[in-house]
Amino acid sequence: MADPNFTLLGTAPFGIGKVGPNGVAGQATPVFVDGDGDGDLDLLIGSDSANSTNGSPLTGRGYLFYFRNVGTATTPSYVLAGTNPFGLSSTGFYAKPTFVDLDGDGDLDAIVGEQGGRLVAYWNGPSPVAPPTGLTLGWDTDSGVRGDRITNNTRPAITGTAAAGSTVVLYDGSTAIGTATAGSGGQWTITLTGALGAGAHTLTAKTSQNGGTSSASGALVVTIDLSAPTLVSAAVNGTTLTLTYSEAMFSVALDKSAFTVKVNGVAVEISNIYVSGSMVNVTLAKEVVRYKTVTVDYTPPSSNPVQDAVGNSAGALTGRAVVNNTPGDPNFLPPSTNPLGLGDSGSNARPAVADLDGDLDVLVGNAAGDTLYYRNIGTRTNPTFTLAGTNPFGLGRVGTNASTSFADIDGDGDLDALIGNQSGGIVVYRNVGTRTAPSFTLPGTNPFGLGGVGSAAAPAFADIDGDGDLDVLIGNGAGNLVLYWNAGTSAAPSFTLGGTNPLGLGSMTGGAMPTFVDVDGDGDLDLLVGNANGDTVVFRNVGYSYYPSFTLVGTNPFGLENAGSKATPAFADIDGDGDLDALIGNADGNLIVSRQVPPPDAPEGLALDPASDIGVAGDRLTGDATPTITGTALAGLTVVLYDGATALGTTTAGSDGLWTITPATALADGARTLTAKAKNSDGTSAPSKTLVVTIDATAPVLSTAVVNGATLTLTYSEALDVSSKPAASAFTVKSRAVRRWA
Numbered sequence: 001m002a003d004p005n006f007t008l009l010g011t012a013p014f015g016i017g018k019v020g021p022n023g024v025a026g027q028a029t030p031v032f033v034d035g036d037g038d039g040d041l042d043l044l045i046g047s048d049s050a051n052s053t054n055g056s057p058l059t060g061r062g063y064l065f066y067f068r069n070v071g072t073a074t075t076p077s078y079v080l081a082g083t084n085p086f087g088l089s090s091t092g093f094y095a096k097p098t099f100v101d102l103d104g105d106g107d108l109d110a111i112v113g114e115q116g117g118r119l120v121a122y123w124n125g126p127s128p129v130a131p132p133t134g135l136t137l138g139w140d141t142d143s144g145v146r147g148d149r150i151t152n153n154t155r156p157a158i159t160g161t162a163a164a165g166s167t168v169v170l171y172d173g174s175t176a177i178g179t180a181t182a183g184s185g186g187q188w189t190i191t192l193t194g195a196l197g198a199g200a201h202t203l204t205a206k207t208s209q210n211g212g213t214s215s216a217s218g219a220l221v222v223t224i225d226l227s228a229p230t231l232v233s234a235a236v237n238g239t240t241l242t243l244t245y246s247e248a249m250f251s252v253a254l255d256k257s258a259f260t261v262k263v264n265g266v267a268v269e270i271s272n273i274y275v276s277g278s279m280v281n282v283t284l285a286k287e288v289v290r291y292k293t294v295t296v297d298y299t300p301p302s303s304n305p306v307q308d309a310v311g312n313s314a315g316a317l318t319g320r321a322v323v324n325n326t327p328g329d330p331n332f333l334p335p336s337t338n339p340l341g342l343g344d345s346g347s348n349a350r351p352a353v354a355d356l357d358g359d360l361d362v363l364v365g366n367a368a369g370d371t372l373y374y375r376n377i378g379t380r381t382n383p384t385f386t387l388a389g390t391n392p393f394g395l396g397r398v399g400t401n402a403s404t405s406f407a408d409i410d411g412d413g414d415l416d417a418l419i420g421n422q423s424g425g426i427v428v429y430r431n432v433g434t435r436t437a438p439s440f441t442l443p444g445t446n447p448f449g450l451g452g453v454g455s456a457a458a459p460a461f462a463d464i465d466g467d468g469d470l471d472v473l474i475g476n477g478a479g480n481l482v483l484y485w486n487a488g489t490s491a492a493p494s495f496t497l498g499g500t501n502p503l504g505l506g507s508m509t510g511g512a513m514p515t516f517v518d519v520d521g522d523g524d525l526d527l528l529v530g531n532a533n534g535d536t537v538v539f540r541n542v543g544y545s546y547y548p549s550f551t552l553v554g555t556n557p558f559g560l561e562n563a564g565s566k567a568t569p570a571f572a573d574i575d576g577d578g579d580l581d582a583l584i585g586n587a588d589g590n591l592i593v594s595r596q597v598p599p600p601d602a603p604e605g606l607a608l609d610p611a612s613d614i615g616v617a618g619d620r621l622t623g624d625a626t627p628t629i630t631g632t633a634l635a636g637l638t639v640v641l642y643d644g645a646t647a648l649g650t651t652t653a654g655s656d657g658l659w660t661i662t663p664a665t666a667l668a669d670g671a672r673t674l675t676a677k678a679k680n681s682d683g684t685s686a687p688s689k690t691l692v693v694t695i696d697a698t699a700p701v702l703s704t705a706v707v708n709g710a711t712l713t714l715t716y717s718e719a720l721d722v723s724s725k726p727a728a729s730a731f732t733v734k735s736r737a738v739r740r741w742a
Contacts, residue, residue, distance in 0.1 A: 015078045016043065016067055029096040033108060035066065035086070040073040042066065044085075046095035046112065062095035062114055064088050088112070091120045103128040104215055126212035132162040132182075132205040135220035138189065144250050144310035150223045152310045154195035158203060158220065161186040166209040171216070172201050182207070198226045228312045229278075234322040236294055239271075241282040241322065243296070245306070245314060251275045252304045260297040263288060263601065264634055280306055288324050289686060291579045291598035296320040323578035324598075327521040331683065332559035332582055332594040340574075341385040342591045345372050349585030350458070350513065353572035354406040354415055356393070357436050359383070360572055364585060365402030365419060371395050381576035394440035395419075398427040403513070403568070407461035407470055409448075411491035414438065420457030424476060426450050449495040453482045458568070462516035462525055466546030469493065475512030475529065481505050503543075504550040509533055513568040517580060519558075524548065530567030534586060536560050560584075563592045599683035603633040603653075603676040606691035609660070615721050621694045625666035629674060629691065632657045637678040642687070644673055653678070667695045 012018060018028075029046040036042060045065040066085040071077030084090060088097075093115035102109040103123065110122040137149050138157030144150065162168050162182040170178040170190045178190035200223045204216040229245040236242070241261060256270045261284060269285035288294055298306070298317040306314040338344065345351075346366035353360050362374040362385055373392040378384030391397060395417055403420035410416060410430060417429040417440055425445040433439030446452065456477035464471040464483075469490040474482045483502050488494030501507055510532025516525045519538065524545040529537045535555045543549030556562060564586035574581040575595060582594040608620055609628035615621060633639050633653040641648045641661040649661040661676075671694045675687040700716040707713070712733060 014071070014076045016045075017080060027094050029094070031097050031099065033099045036068065038069075040069045040071070040076065042069045043078055044097050044099075046097050048094050062091040062093055062112075064090075064095055064097055064112070088122060092116055092118065105213065126210050129163060129166060129207055129209045129212045129214040131214040132160045132168055132188070132207050132217040135160045135203060135205060135217055137220070137222055138191070141191075144308065148309060149221060150225050150310050152225055152312055154197075154224055154226070155192040156196070156222060157189055157191040158205075158222075159187065159189045160205060160217070162188055162205070162207040163209055166207040168205050168207050171204050171206070172196065177203075196222075196224050198224050225308065225310045225312065229306070229308045229314045231314070231317065231320070232278075234296065234320060236288045236292075236322045236324045237326045238287050238324075239284045241284060241288075241294065241296065243280040243282070245278050245280070245308075247308050248278050249275045249280065250307045250309050250311065252307070254280065254306065255301045255304055258299055258301045258305070262295045262297075263292065268294070275306075286601075286604070287686075289598060289601065290324050290326055290328050291577070291596065292601070293321050293323045293578070293598075296322060325521060325578060327523075329520050330558045330580055330596050331599070332596055333682065334559075335561055335563075335582075335584075335592045335594040337590050337592055339593050340378075340383055342374055342593070343387060344589045345585070345591065346370070346589045348401055348566055348568075348587055349589045349591060350401075350403045350568040351570045351583050351585045351591055352404045352406055353570050353574070353583060355435075356415065356438050360574060361385075362583065362591070363404050363406070364591065365404035366589065367401050369397040369400045369402045369421060371402055371404045371417075371419065379576070383574060383576075393433070393438045394442075395429055396442065399423055399425075401456055403456075403458040405459050405461060408490075409461070409470060409493060411469075411489070416440070418459055418461060418472075420459050420474065422456055422477075424452040424454045424457045426457055426459055426472075426474070448488070448493045450484060451497070454478055454480070456511055458511075458513045460514040460516050460527075464516075464525065464548055466544070471495075471498075473514050473516070473527070475508070475514045477511050479508035479510055479512050479531065481507070481512055481514055481529070503548050505539060506552065508537060511566065513566075515569055515571060517571040519571070519580065526550075528569050528571065530563075530569045530584065532566055534562045534564045534567045536563070536567055536569045536582075536584065560594060561592075564588055564590070597682040600634055600637055600678045600680055600685045602685040603631045603639055603659070603678050603688045606631045606674060606676060606688055608691070608693055616723065620692060621696060623695075623697050625669075625695055625697045626663050627667070627693060627695070628660055628662040629676075629693075630658065630660050631676055631688070633659055633676075633678045637680055640677050640679070642675050642677070643667065648674075666697075669695050669698055 027048040031044050032041040034041055047063050064084050066081045067078035068081040069076045070079050091112045091114045096113040098111050099108040107124045109124045112120045136159050138159055141153040141156035143152050158170055164182055164184050164186050166182050168180050168182055168188045169176050178192055180188045180190045182188040200221055203220045206216055207214045229247050232246050233244045254273045256273050261268045270282055271285045272283040274281055296317050300313055345364040346368055348367040350365040352363050359376045359380045361376050364372045370390050372390050373388045374385040375388040376383045377386050398419045399421035401422040405418050406415040408415055414431045414435040416431045419427045427445050428443050428447050429440035430443050431438045432441050453474045454476040458475040460473050461470045469486040471486045472484045480500050482500050483498035484495040485498040486493050487496045508529055508531040513530035515528050519526045524541045526541045527539040537555050538553040538557050539550040540553045541548045542551050563584040566587040568585040570583045571580045579596040581596055584592040607630050609630050612622055612624045612627035614623045629641055635653055635655050635657050637653050639653055639659045640650050648663040651659050651661050653659045671692055674691045677687055678685040700718050703717050704715045
């Protein structure tokens with residue numbers, strides 16, 4: 001901006017006159033302001049003293065002269081319109097006025113300074129009114145948790161205080177939503193007649209009195225919550241069932257009878273139920289073992305339902321299935337060969353499990369270099385596979401010994417095919433179709449910086465370092481594991497060699513076929529490697545998901561078995577029951593499947609049969625050395641009774657679940673800690689709760705006999721049964737004199 005350049009126009013221009021007596025002693029202090037609101041600037045001049053309109057001196061000091069602009073905003077022309085106008089007055093020596101909107105009401109107020117140091121203020125219009133205070137959500141309309149300012153009442157009452165008798169207007173933002181008059185004590189209440197929408201509302205209030213209106217009060221934010229809580233997740237672990245909802249819940253004493261939890265179709269007793277934050281915690285009287293499924297039903301009761309902090313009730317649950325997926329090592333059942341419609345895939349079967357059409361299908365590479373496609377024509381929980389073709393969807397023969405894997409190598413949301421071959425190359429097929437309708441095209445061999453790894457390349461792609469992109473570990477014919485880190489991105493990979501047998505891994509015998517899976521359910525990837533001997537070697541990740549460190553668990557652990565030769569393992573939930581199953585190809589072209597199925601529930605309610613409870617009933621103390629023990633189990637299960645680790649007897653639970661076992665061999669005297677296990681083709685249950693039965697087959701022996709006066713006391717070697725008092729005729733007591741010598 002250029003510097004100004006002023007030109008002298010003269011003294012007292014535009015019709016402005018002198019304001020002091022004789023025109024010289026007024027100490028003129030001008031200020032321009034649009035006093036009459038006509039869009040041009042008028043002039044107010046403060047002075048020490050003044051003459052009247054007839055020229056005689058005015059009494060008093062500190063006058064204000066008002067010159068109205070009767071010209072325009074660009075061509076001013078001023079006329080003296082009066083002294084101390086608009087209610088202003090003399091203030092003392094040397095009046096110096098200024099104008100500003102002091103009370104925020106949209107008009108200019110005046111402040112006049114004077115020689116004594118005082119500032120005299122003048123409101124424009126009526127005196128300002130103090131704003132309302134203490135805006136609060138009315139108690140009766142604050143549903144749920146009181147005081148949280150969240151409610152499901154769309155017409156809440158708002159209370160506060162203001163000047164007695166003043167008119168209070170409530171605003172939602174800039175919209176007036178209600179009016180009231182403050183009572184004699186200043187209290188006011190406004191109950192809305194129009195409904196507020198869901199969400200947060202910023203409420204303020206203003207009050208009016210004697211023509212003046214206050215500024216806005218402090219804000220009160222009220223949230224209208226009309227959404228019912230929804231179930232987000234459910235988990236069961238042992239005896240604890242946790243239902244997690246979409247928001248914090250109102251902590252009330254819930255009605256246990258509103259919930260039904262079933263295991264194997266049988267309702268389980270609920271010991272306790274309580275609310276914690278967004279979770280409803282249900283304590284069951286029966287433990288739910290790992291991989292076991294429970295179903296949950298909830299019928300909202302008329303009082304104390306599951307509800308959020310403002311009283312919105314959660315909906316009903318019907319047959320909600322919850323699987324116990326707590327971390328732990330798997331337990332595989334004995335294997336079967338080519339089940340579920342799978343078949344001989346040619347020699348050196350190397351399977352992969354992938355979802356190419358909405359459920360899990362099986363694709364198998366073989367020695368000829370082809371990939372066979374077994375489509376699941378069953379369901380996710382009851383799969384049936386049929387051979388749907390060889391090298392489908394644009395895949396081709398890749399040489400010999402195809403080792404097929406699938407991963408989203410370009411980050412576009414569908415699965416690409418990455419196939420190792422006997423030459424040590426990785427042949428990449430990009431999916432240019434969709435996730436459920438794939439169409440593969442060949443970009444090339446060893447792209448993205450991948451290199452030859454020797455012979456018989458077997459790739460396993462996974463985010464090994466937890467950085468959001470796929471790395472690759474490649475097994476080879478020498479039994480080594482070659483690591484390539486992805487130094488690019490999930491959409492544009494760029495691989496760099498990370499080493500051979502890194503991160504605590506070791507070499508295999510005669511070839512390595514790796515696969516990554518979280519085998520123990522602890523949230524990080526473990527490594528399972530097939531070898532030429534037909535074994536599966538397991539390395540557990542004892543580091544972190546972002547910084548792995550592997551340690552050897554062993555060969556064929558967790559119930560896995562040798563698969564013949566050239567084992568190539570793959571792991572997936574083939575039967576849709578919530579746990580990992582094993583699918584292992586071998587040199588003969590077979591597919592060996594080992595499923596995981598939850599073991600049966602442990603027997604319950606072990607008790608000493610009343611017929612064997614000789615003596616005091618219910619004390620679990622008996623003279624029967626072959627006592628009969630009863631209990632319950634799932635109908636048809638085989639039940640084995642144990643004394644410690646020794647099996648005492650076996651039976652089958654009846655159609656009503658009841659079972660009875662009488663040991664064939666007498667138990668030794670003493671406390672016997674009895675348990676029972678149930679078993680079927682799925683495995684053996686955990687032990688039941690213990691039943692301690694004490695066997696006492698030894699007759700009591702007289703220890704001492706004392707007579708005192710008319711009382712004879714016989715003391716035996718153990719406590720006697722007070723309920724079986726012998727008849728007096730069973731005893732004969734004879735007395736004889738005893739000579740004493742002096």
